[in-house]
Amino acid sequence: MLAAGCASATLIVTANSEEIAGEVKEQIKDFLKDRGLELSNEKTLITRVDEGFDFLGWNFRKYKGKTLTKPSRKSISMIVKKISSIIQKGKT
Secondary structure, eight states: OOOOOOOOOOOOOOSSSHHHHHHHHHHHHHHHHHHTOOOOOOOOOOOTTTTTTEEEEEEEEEEETTEEEEOOOHHHHHHHHHHHHHHHHHHH
């Protein structure tokens, strides 16, 4: 019997510097490689928290020492489209 599958996981790692984040990324790559898996370069991003990042429909950003969480622009756009569609259907 043969089986094929695809697994996807999202992982957020925080670090004090970009250098440490890069080292952790390499360790994760090695860990996955030992298990026959690989880290997607297209989907892997190292960014500063003060620049913000989107995750599961939310935008996370650090501003003046506080972490701000709000719906991502993409999520807001989708909600506006849904509401607009409902309103348009109600007009007919």
